[in-house]
Each structure stands twice: as structure tokens, then as C-alpha cells.
Amino acid sequence: MAYKLFALSLSFCFLLFGGCFAIRQQSQQQNECQLERLNALKPDNRIESEAGYIETWNPTNNQFRCAGVALSRCTLRRNGLKRPSYSNAPQEIFIQQGSGIFGMIFPGCPETVEEPFESDQQGRRDRHQKVNRFREGDVIAVPPGVVFWMYNEEETPVIAVSLIDTGSYLNQLDQMPRRFYLSGNQEQEFLQYQRQEVRGREEENQGGNIFSGFGGEFLEDALNIDRNIVHKLQGRDEEQDKGAIVRVKGGLSVITPPERQSHRRGSEEEEDEEEDRPSRHQSRGGSRRNGLEETICTVRLRMNIGKSSSPDIFNPQAGRIKTATGFDFPALRFLKLSAEHGSLNRNAMVVPHYNLNANSIIYALRGRAWIQVVNCKGNRIFDGELEEGQVLIVPQNFVVAARSMSDKFNYVAFKTNDMPTMAKLAGATSEIQAMPLEVIQNAFNLEREQAKQVKFNNRFNFLVPPREQSQRRASA
Amino acid sequence: MAYKLFALSLSFCFLLFGGCFAIRQQSQQQNECQLERLNALKPDNRIESEAGYIETWNPTNNQFRCAGVALSRCTLRRNGLKRPSYSNAPQEIFIQQGSGIFGMIFPGCPETVEEPFESDQQGRRDRHQKVNRFREGDVIAVPPGVVFWMYNEEETPVIAVSLIDTGSYLNQLDQMPRRFYLSGNQEQEFLQYQRQEVRGREEENQGGNIFSGFGGEFLEDALNIDRNIVHKLQGRDEEQDKGAIVRVKGGLSVITPPERQSHRRGSEEEEDEEEDRPSRHQSRGGSRRNGLEETICTVRLRMNIGKSSSPDIFNPQAGRIKTATGFDFPALRFLKLSAEHGSLNRNAMVVPHYNLNANSIIYALRGRAWIQVVNCKGNRIFDGELEEGQVLIVPQNFVVAARSMSDKFNYVAFKTNDMPTMAKLAGATSEIQAMPLEVIQNAFNLEREQAKQVKFNNRFNFLVPPREQSQRRASA
Amino acid sequence: MAYKLFALSLSFCFLLFGGCFAIRQQSQQQNECQLERLNALKPDNRIESEAGYIETWNPTNNQFRCAGVALSRCTLRRNGLKRPSYSNAPQEIFIQQGSGIFGMIFPGCPETVEEPFESDQQGRRDRHQKVNRFREGDVIAVPPGVVFWMYNEEETPVIAVSLIDTGSYLNQLDQMPRRFYLSGNQEQEFLQYQRQEVRGREEENQGGNIFSGFGGEFLEDALNIDRNIVHKLQGRDEEQDKGAIVRVKGGLSVITPPERQSHRRGSEEEEDEEEDRPSRHQSRGGSRRNGLEETICTVRLRMNIGKSSSPDIFNPQAGRIKTATGFDFPALRFLKLSAEHGSLNRNAMVVPHYNLNANSIIYALRGRAWIQVVNCKGNRIFDGELEEGQVLIVPQNFVVAARSMSDKFNYVAFKTNDMPTMAKLAGATSEIQAMPLEVIQNAFNLEREQAKQVKFNNRFNFLVPPREQSQRRASA
Helix, strand or coil, X not given: CHHHHHHHHHHHHHHCCCCCCCCECCCCCCCCCCCCCCCCECCCEEEEECCEEEEECCCCCHHHHHHCCEEEEEEECCCEEEEEEEEXXXXXXXXXXXXXXXXXXXXXXXCCEECXXXXXXXXXXXXXXXXXXXXXXXXXXXXXXXXXXXXXXXXXXXXXXXEECCCECCCCCCCCCCEEECCCCCCCCCHHHHHHHCCCCCCCCCCCCCCCCCCHHHHHHHHCXXXXXXXXXXXXXXXHHHCCEEECCCCCCCCCCCCCCCCCCCCHHHHHHHHHCCCCCECCCCCXXXXXXXXXXXXXXXXXXXXXXXXXXXXXXXXXXXXXXCCCCHHHHHHCCEEEEEEEECCCEEEEEEECCCCEEEEEEECEEEEEEECCCCCEEEEEEEECCCEEEECCCCEEEEEECCCEEEEEEEECCCCCCEEECCCCCCCCCCCCHHHHHHHCCCCHHHHHHHHHCXXXXXXXXXXXXXXXXXXX | CHHHHHHHHHHHHHHCCCCCCCCECCCCCCCCCCCCCCCCECCCEEEEECCEEEEECCCCCXXXXXXXXXXXXXXXXXXXXXXXXXXXXXXXXXXXXXXXXXXXXXXXXXXXXXXXXXXXXCCCCCEECCXXXXXXXXXXXXXXXXXXXXXXXXXXCEEEEEEECCCECCCXXXXXXXXXXXXXXXXXXXXXXXXXXXXXXXXXXXXXXXXXXXXXXXXXXXXXXXXXXXXXHCCCCCCHHHCCEEECCCCCCCCCCCCCCCCCCCCHHHHHHHHHCCCCCECCCCCCCCCCCHHHHCCCCEEECCCCCCCCEEECCCEEEEEECCCCCHHHHHHXXXXXXXXXXXXXXXXXXXXXXXXXXXXXXXXXXXXXXXXXXXXXXXXXXXXXXXXXEECCCCEEEEEECCCEEEEEEEECCCCCCEEECCCCCCCCCCCCHHHHHHHHCCCHHHHHHHHHCCCCCCEECCHXXXXXXXXX | CHHHHXXXXXXXXXXXXXXXXXXXXXXXXXXXXXXXXXXXXXXXXXXXXXXXXXXXXXXXXXXHHHHCCEEEEEEECCCEEEEEEEECCCEEEEEEECEEEEEEECCCCCCCEECCCCCCCCCCCCEECCEEEEECCEEEEECCCCEEEEECCCCCCEEEEEEECCCECCCCCCCCCCEEECCCCCCCCCHHHHHHHCCCCCCCCCXXXXXXXXXXXXXXXXXXXXXXXXXXXXXXXXXXXXXXEEECCCCCCCCCCCCCCCCCCCCHHHHHHHHHCCCCCECCCCCCCCCCCHHHHCCCCEEECCCCCCCCEEECCCEEEEEECCCCCHHHXXXXXXXXXXXXXXXXXXXXXXXXXXXXXXXXXXXXXXXXXXXXXXXXXXXXXXXXXXXXXXXXXXXXXXXECCCEEEEXXXXXXXXXXXXXXXXXXXXXXXXXXXXXXXXXXXXHHHHHHHHHCCCCCCEECCHHHHHHHHHC
């Protein structure tokens, strides 16, 4: 099936004239990808908030610059609300831990959800756009400029890792990641790096949101509210250290899709389908699911690729791989991003391979693995462990292989292409296997028998079980 | 209807895999959009010609660089002919004043118009490609490399404002705007800025056109003409100060579409349709409107968004907005540009909003407005008046609001996307209105009642009438 | 027909929303295309191999940088095998001389060709992906990341000129061309320029392939082979000067499409069609030509535009032009590249013209021509001879004209667009001919009669025969 998908993908490519290759910016400097050494990187900054914290990786690091991305990790404690914000570039958020709800505001889409108990004397009913659930293992796609908020209603902290694709064709400005907060008095998380970039310039170290920049009179008139409320919108009276994640006293009670009860008994696909159905409490206007606005306004925004999802590649001795691509998930097609979740058993390997059309940003979720990356000179530019919470950036066409050092090594790889294509250098469906034996023999200066071993010995696809098992299998 | 259009637009987006987001270059420098201060800019240079003049804004200014555009304004006096030229990037021309005719040469398209009295003894008849009319309020789309000329036959000077989108995917070279003149001896209008860029290099300050660079022998043979005519093509004998706009003695008499008689009685749509019909004096070859070449060779190249057009958003107390996008106008879809014409009554406001997917280059046509622009830090980076003839560049995702200071404030906003999407932060169909009340309350730290005011108090869409009227309306 | 094609092309453009314009990177520096002087460039480096050599042009030269491309030329002696490698950007290879076979490995495509005599005791049969023939005049399209190898089985050396389009939308990294070899111990051909770029850094001057960077243990397990073979894969025992082109003792015997016997009696189209049919020796699986994977896995990868092909433009006195575009050849559509082969008789001219939507990289195959190139200032930035083996880069919109100085001047022009559009400034279907006579007259300040000469005197299309003949023709 993976094979079929691939073929389908490439057919699409040609039909669409290259539509499945990401259209994105190259790194700005001529030599930004002359990387001689990669590093497994931890976040280098942490901003505390009332109900959680945000960690960031320095986006001006040359590995991030080469890949044209920025990364942050957000931890929400119970009742923590990540304040509404939008970004200047597409985001792909992976839920490492926890569950909760999120909202995304699509300008022009109808407010289809009606809160039942909210109409007051003036007959003002609270209608709003759909609110969605998320859980561990979800990938959430957030277009640039679209307001996003999220909330954790449970005891387990939510940990969300966000990739911002500043090199995207959707970002018309420079490569700096920018977060625009609608509320609060905090400094946005990437601002510090911008200050470093524009050295020598005196910069006020003060927070603010997009309302705080406007004159009070403008806002009074634009919103038809009084000065007191304006000051609150502007976050004036608020302490800065309340931050981007605030605590909701008593918890948030908004209408959300019904609780997922099926996802332990049913398959993940069914569950997801169920979530996609209209919630019970929706507008009776009846216009929903029945018009042009459906395509965007009801489009799927998340997909689970975690442990409970059905894998795309599976080998009980070695591990499992599950991907979310533009085929699964039209929003990814639009953002030209995808994600891969992998789980490797101890000593299982991922064969040497490369991404033809994407940079890969590998984030370790659990355990640790030994990873090697090789550049076009044949130099090993990474040779070390990747541990939980660290990230490794593998540029397009650079070759990577890995071996799990833990009972389970779990990772998520963000890829800068909605339909990433991978070329393997060993095993089934590898480049080696597709070459004529004589070419292998002569290219590598091998004896005939040796060439046969190179071509045929490994019959596993992508994931290789620990040696002992694999040998037993191969001779079976 | 605006709503439907939007929905349609976004549906298309997804269907086309992001086809409706502009694919363009990012600003070249890492920090070019770290703008701490915007300015309302007037043209900083003016080149006089025989029958008009061209004014330019410095394209190396960091606001223009960040947006990846260049701007010029061309004034044609009566009988002024802007000499044929092409550019290295797509152009969007707005007719601020006057009317006249223009030609665009599409290579490979047939010469469908035949001048009736031009056949001579040798039977050589003057056939040429279609010539078009333009009038005040028109947007004209000019692809890169396509030769364009225009002519004013009336007393009122023609004022045409041209945006050159150097950041376009259609420009494969660097970000400098380049104009290639087919005739004359003048220096092209952006050359001075290129000289400044390449400092220290001695540069001959001499004019020339693309023929003047070729050897005489090459041109004699290529055109099969004698040396005298070659010299004229090369503009050798001409004084440089004749310039890019020459006076046509006795006026130009070329076949153009019939005079628009309908546009005062009929609607603008009808008029435009009429203009699209074949002119009376066309080739009798019969192949026109009947073959593959139609799509490009007869494609619509202009559209009126001026005062006489029917608005997309209209509020008699506040003003009107009319846009030309890729939906109205396939040529814009190709160039990935659009335009918006706005007219605001005194004290009327445009609510705080941002463009999700475009930079906006706002040019004031008439009157003045107070404008504020806020960046992602919550800093107000513009707070001042924009007056007739000035331009303000608002980068993608930066928030802008405005209030008219004149009885009428008219502007045109060029946008670097053929299907620009706008997010409003106040009023009907705003992001605020689409958020659950509880999220507003907690994000902004408001009382319940205050949150309701923020969400519901302004029911106007985009344009807000002066306060007194708006209050009356809201309570009605 | 050329006309129809053009119209079709542009229709497609609009239908596809600009899909036919190349989406590519602009040159990185603001002023990289402020070229005041072009040069006819020879390769500046040569790396010898066992059975041939590779020559390269310096990709950091500002002309190459401006165009966003790199160029190399590979010569294979008899039995020379160019080792398998892939590149970080799309390639267009033109076969200047010789014939042979090549393979391209598409990840995920089935191994459809079965070597008949290769099954051994263990029942391991050698299946591999299709192997293709090439011959003089062929254009071969190689996507980025796709492994490519080629082989010369005949006495005549194969000379292959490769354009690497580093500015392509398919390359997400920086502008350096990168070659990833799967085997051997040589230094990749563009590495020296990268070293120059990263000055001051000590760099080991050692070769290697993508296997040599991995630890032995990783490869043993990934391929399930022993240490000896791993060392051979890594090219450890090999001398570096064996290089990228190795000699196959006794010659390579892989199954390839049947010998072309038709191409001397039949037309080129027929021949190509024949080559596209399944070879006799293919897998009996039967699934080929019968499923989704066809589109990509059996897509046409080459096309002949050489002397024996039927020309698109032909004038017996002047010469011939043949192009390979996205219409002929879907792989080019995907890579957004095209090629043009031209042949000019002595003293025949190419009229002044420019490419609206592409840079043109002109490589002289045979003979010499006098070429002039003019920029937007009207300055002649090239005025000289282009000789066999030299290359001249003409940026988008810059005007070029040429006159053959040899009995035959043959060239190939690589263009950075799959559907290049050319605008001519003289002769039939030129911009001049499509303008109204009065506009010509007034723009160029001509007498009426002179304007008529400019417009009508040259009735040739693109290619102009030597003057004497042309004059006879014009008066006929």
C-alpha cells in the first residue's frame, strides 16, 4: 500500500506539473548549507507563564537557517490557555503529550457553533467557529495568519512541539519567525533572537500585543467599547510575567466535539471520522455541510500519527512508521508540510536513506538513538546520540541512518514537503536493489558474488530488526 | 457576496493545493523586514520628457525591499505617447486620472486589427494586435517581458501609478526593477538607483534603448533596412531630454475599440463586456474568437475599480471598497497580484486588520487619512497621515487601521497576491467575533460583560461610520 | 505549428494560473544580475578518471550565480561507466557526441526488467529498473535526488553536457551544486569551488562516497554484508584517481531496449515511439503498463533535438531550430527546464530577441558565431565570438542576436523554464510587426515610409538567411 501511495503521489506530481514538490525559499546565504558538523540541539531559551512555559530553539542557528524553519515547544499545565496568536509562516504542531482543545479562526468562515446557555437579555447569543479536540500523537496544521489558541483541561501537562516553516512560499517577508499575540503583555517568544540579529540597536524590552500598539481612540471606535476595556485589550494593567499561557479559573466550558469514546475500541480511522462529524450542539441554521464554504471552513485540521494509529510500515521485530502527508490531510497539501512518527525497538535500525524533496527535522520524543548523517563529500557530519527532547536537522539529500539505543526510540520528523519521497540505500525497494547487478559490480569494484550480497542480502523494507533476528529471518 | 467570494477563494486554495497563495521571493536579507519605523513616502525623483514625466520611489529603500516591489508614477500630457517598453517583473498599473489607449504585444498572438486606409502601392496593410482603451479607476495587468505603450489623446493629463513586483516568481533575476525601452535615447527611470547600488563603479551617464546596443550591421540585416533608419531606431540623433514620453504631432489615429457610450447609463459590468467584444474594424480572416489562441490573445487585461464601479463593500455613512482579484480577472491570477480601491467618508474608520497572504502597498489618491500600523511586538511602527500622492507599505500580517481626515479619502492598495485574504480584529466577521466568548474573556482577562461588549458591540463590517452615526445605528 | 504550440502554451499558462512560468529562486544577492560584461566561458577545471574526465565551469562566477545554474561536461571513453550519483537540483543533460545507455532509479518504482541468465542456485534473479539508450542530440531530464548512471559501449567518446539548475524550486538548500556519489573514492566535481567559498577553513582533501561516511557496523547491519564488502562499498581500498568514470572490463551486458534500426529510415518521432515501447526482455509479471505507477515509472526521460530530428523552425538558406519543452516531454514540465538546438548556415542570423520567462545558457557545439547581447540600459554587454565548447549566459529579458561565422554553427541552449517564450524584435511575428504603424513611427521618430520598412521589410521568421539570398527572397 505504501508502494501504491508512492506511485500515486508521483503520478500526481507529473499531472500537476511538479505540484507535489514543495515550493519554498532557499536558504538566504550562498553557503548556509555548507554544514560540516550537525548538532543535536536542545531548546536554548524558556519563557515562563502563569500556566506553563514556552521553550525555543535559536532560529538563527545555521542548521535552522539552512532548513528555513524555527522550532518551539509549549507546555500547558492544567487549565492553561495558550493565548490566541498567529504566525507569519505555516506551522505544524505535534502533540507530544496530553490532550485538550484548540481553536483556529478562519476569516470569512461562519460561526457554526452556538453555546446553548449564553443568550442574554439583549438576545446576544455566543456563536463561534468550531472548536477541536487534540490528543497525544496528533499533528495539527496551522496556516500563516490564522489565529490559533489551545487549552489543557486535564491534569497531564500538554506538550506541543511547533515547527514554523519560515522558508515557506506562504511567507513573503524575511526568514525571522514572528508570533502576533492578540492579547497579553508578554514579549513574543522569538523576539529575543531578532534583537540579537539587529545588534547595536537600543530596543525597549517591553511586551505587548497587536492591540497595545493602537491608539486608544482607534480601538474605542473600531470596537465601540469604552476606555477601560481598551486598556484590558491592550494588556496595560497586566504584569508581563503572566505570559502567553494563562490559567482559566474554574476551567473553560466551551462546546467541543463529543468525547472520543471509540478510540480505544475502534480503529483510529473511525475515530477520526467520528470527530469530523458535526457536533451535537451546532447551529440549527442548516447551512453547514451544504455549500461552497465547506471546503475550507470544515476542512480537516489534525490527524493522529501516534502509537495508537495504524502504521504505514510495520515490522514487529523492528518497529513502526506512520506518516501524515498531503494525501491524508488536505491542509498539509496547502502548507506543503508533512510529518512522520517512528518507533524503533532496541537495536533496530533505519537503513541509510535520504529525502529527495524535503528537509527533515527529527525531534526525539522518547528514548535515544545513535544517528549518523553523511554529506555529499562522504563526510560523516553527525555521529552521536539523539535523546528525548533534542532535535536534529537533516538537509535535503543528505544521507541518514539510525539505530535505537532504547527499548523504544520514538521520534517525530517534520518534513518541508507535503509529499516527501525517500530513497533507501539498502534493503527492499532500495536504489541498490533497482540497479542492474553488473552496474553494482562495476561501480563498487566488487566480485559478482559480492554484488549479489549487496543487492539481495537485506530483504527488509526500511526498518531492520536487531541483527540476530534479522539473520534468522534472512535464512528462513 | 464578499463572503461567498471568500469561501470560494479558499475552496479553490485547497483544491489547487495552495494555488491561490502567491509564490514569490522573500526579501533577500535576513532582517529586511525588521522594520521599526514605516514612512509615508513621496516619489524622490522625477524625469521630464517631451510630453510628460515619470516619478519614481527609491526601490532600494528597505520598505520597498521588504515588500519586494518598486513603484513609479507616469504623467502623460495631451498627445503624449509613453514609448514601448517591457519590464523584468509583472506590473499592475492603476489609472489615477485621465483616459486614453494602450497596447500590449503578446509574442505569437495574431495581428487581428487592420487599419482600413493603410494599404499602399505594395499592398502592405497595417495589421496589428488589439489596442485597448483605459479610463480613470482602471487596473491594468502587464506580464513581464510584454511590450507596453500608452497614449493620452485628451486634455486632462493621464496619471498612471505602476507597481512592479520584483519579488514575483516570474522574475528570475535579482530584485532590481528593470525597464527595457524599445526606442528613444533616455536613461530608464530606475537606472539611477542601480548606479547608487553599484557604488564606486564609473558609469557612463548615457541613455539608450535595446536597439542602440546592437551593431549597425546586425540591425541592417536583421530588419533589412538601411543605415539611416538604423540610426533612428537607435535614437542616435535624438536629444536625450525628449525622454520616454513623446508628443505625437496631430495625434495618434489608430483603430481602437468603439467609444464607450454605455458607461454612464449602463452598469460598469456591461460596459466592460462591451469593450471585450471584437471591434468593428477587425481582420476578416475569421480565425479570431475561434481557436486555441483565444485564451491568451484575447484575455481581459483591465478592469475598473474606481468610483463609478459597483462596490464590494458599501456603507453609505462610511464608504466603499472595490477589489480586482484573480477571480475577476484571469491576468491577475497569472501575475499573482490584486488591487483594492477604497473611499472613506470623513471620520469613517477601517477597523484594525491584516492581510494573511499579501503585502499591501497603499497609495493615497485623494484626501488624507490617519493611519496606524502595528508589528508583532505590539509596537506602533506608523502613526501619521497619509496624503494624496504618498505611499505606505504594510507588510504581510502587520496590523493596520485608518481614519479618514477628509470628506473623501480615496486610495488604491496594490497587493502581492491575486487572492488576498484579510482578517479583521473588530466588527462583523472578525476574528474576535469568531472566538468563543470564554476564550475572549480569559485571553483578555475581562469580565463576562466586558467580553460581550468586545465581541458584540461593533456590528459593522470592515468600514465603521463616524462615531455618532455608528452609535445611532448600533442602538437602532 | 510553432505558432499553435505557442498559443497552446499560453492558454495553458492562464488555465493553470501561471503554471507554465518557472517557479524558481532569484539570485541571492541584490545586484548579482547588474552584469556590465558577459564572457564566453570555457571550463576552468578538469578531473581525470580511469575511463574519461569531467570538466566544470566555476558555479560561483557571477554569470552562473545570476542565472542560478551550474554546468559540467563529462567525457566517457569506450567501456566507461559514469558511477551512480544524484544531485541536489534538477539536471538537463545534452549528448553532444556518442551514444550509449543510462539508468535512472526512481524510488518506489518496480524492477520491471529481468536479466535472463542471472538466476543462481539460490534462485536470486537480477531484476532492475529499465535501462535506456541515448544518442547524439538527446536531451535527458534528471530530477534531483534521482540516482543516474551512464555507460559508453562504443569507440566514439561520449560527450555529455549537464546543466544543474540550482535555482530550481526543487532545491531547498543553498545555491551550491552538490553531487552525491554512491561509489568510488573520488572528490565530487564541484567540491573545489565550495572549498574556495568557505575560505580560511582547513579542509581535508579526500574523496569519498555516501557509504564511506557511515560506520562499518551500520552498513554491515543495514545491508547484511560482511566487513570486506563494506570496505569496498566505501571505496576504501581504491585509489582516488580511479575517479567517477570507471572502465568496465569486457563491457557491460545489461538488458536494454532493442537497437534502434528505424531511425535512419523512419522519422525521429517513430523511432522515439519505438524506444518507448516495452523491451522484449521484460518481466513477465504483466503488471507493467497497467496501473497507477505507470505515469512516473514509465515516463519518457529523453528526447532527441539533434540534427536528425525534424525541426520546429526551418529555412534551407538560414538553418534550423528544434526545441524540447514541457509539451514534448512531461519530465521537463516537472523540472521546469527546456532546451533548444540550433544550426545556422554561414552568415545566417538570428534576429534580436529575448526570452520573456527564462535565462538561456547557450553552449556552442560546433563552429563559431558572432553574438551581441544588450541590457536594459542599451549597453552591449557581449560583443564577440562564441566558439565550440564555450558557453554564454543570457539573462531573462536581455536581448541577443547572432550571426554564424562558420559553415555550420550548432548550439544547444538550456532554458530555465519548461515553456520558454521568446519575443522577436525583427521579422515575422515580431513585436515590431504587431505594433500599429503609427506607434512605430512616433516611438522611433520615423517618416511614414521608414516605419513601413521597419515593420515590413524583413518577412523571415527568427532565422535570416545571408543578406544576398534574403534580398533575392524579399523581392521575389
